[in-house]
Amino acid sequence: MKHIFIVNPAAGKCDRTVQIKTAAREVLGSRGLDWEVQISKGPGDCRRLAREAAQTGEELRLYACGGDGTLNEVVNGAAGYANVAITHYPTGSGNDFVKLFSHPEAFRELERLLDSQEALLDLVECQSGDQICYAANVCSMGLDARIGTAIGQYRRLPLVSGKGAYYISTVVNLCKGIHKPYVIRLNGQTIEGDQTLLCVCNGRWYGGSFNPCPEAEPDDGLLEVLLVKPVNLFQVAMVIGEYQKGQYAALPELITHFRTEQVTVTCGEDSVVNLDGEALHSREVTFRISSHKLRFFYPCGLQYRSKTRKSEEIGAIR
Secondary structure: OOEEEEEEEOOOOOOOOOHHHHHHHHHHHHHOOOEEEOOOOOOOHHHHHHHHOOOOOOOHHHHHHHHHHHHHHHHHOOOOOOOEEEEEOOOOOOOOHHEEEOOHHHHHHHHHOOEEEEEEEEEEEEEEEOOOEEEEEEEEHHHHHHHHHHHHHHHHHOOHHHHHHHHHHHHHHOOOOOOOEEEEEEEEEEEEEOOOEEEOOOOOOEEOOEEOOOOOOOOOOOOEEEOOOOOHHHHHHHHHHHHHHOOOHHOOOOEEEEEEEEEEEEEEEEEEEEEEEOOOEEEEEEEEEEEEEEEEEOOOOOOOOOOOOOOEEEEEOO
């Protein structure tokens, strides 16, 4: 089995390629394992590298070295290839997907990633026209998608932290309008009218600190959908605060929860769609549970956090 580190040197505040190579040489080299470091040259290149590796047919372990966007690219490149298992080796500013596990910081420990367990997780298939993309974690449209996908451009400003970039993006996008008109089809019903945002959850955390649907299970074959109705400027902070904490049930008049295998969203103009932090622009997109699964490996001994199963934390995802 070969271990390939796919590195996004633009992830985070600095290029960590040298540190990744050094760690791989020390840890995998000392075990006599077959390993390689491949470096992205720009947006979309991690997807290409993952696809080319997967197409060899060799049994592979791919390490997405970057943030959630890097993980998303690697997942998209390897989707549909049963010979590939993927993990996240976090070096980015946002590392939300691994918060599914009891000790997310363990994903930075290469020794523990080698002594791993593997889970078979759902993938969200996102179709816009003839284009199909995949997401492992959270997708969204509306206000939060506009805010989230613009954070990157502000995060790189001098003296601007991740939280500061979020606040800047929030102010800018509030000025552009809080809600937009959508047509939403799911579970045999059609919902028409203005909406503040729509969130489609397979995982739980996104945007650094948002956990809108704590019940989301990444292997149950269902999507958790939250629909936030139109709010005014004075309601935004209150609604987003409850949404962020997963307290949507406290605002049933403003936030509606659905479970479904598929949802289609149509809007009158090109709108940004957040796919695990990556941006897609479309007037119509369908989110569904894919027939492809994600082989995801994680450090041995970690527990998977769940509020809906028999215990708060269980030993592995099945």
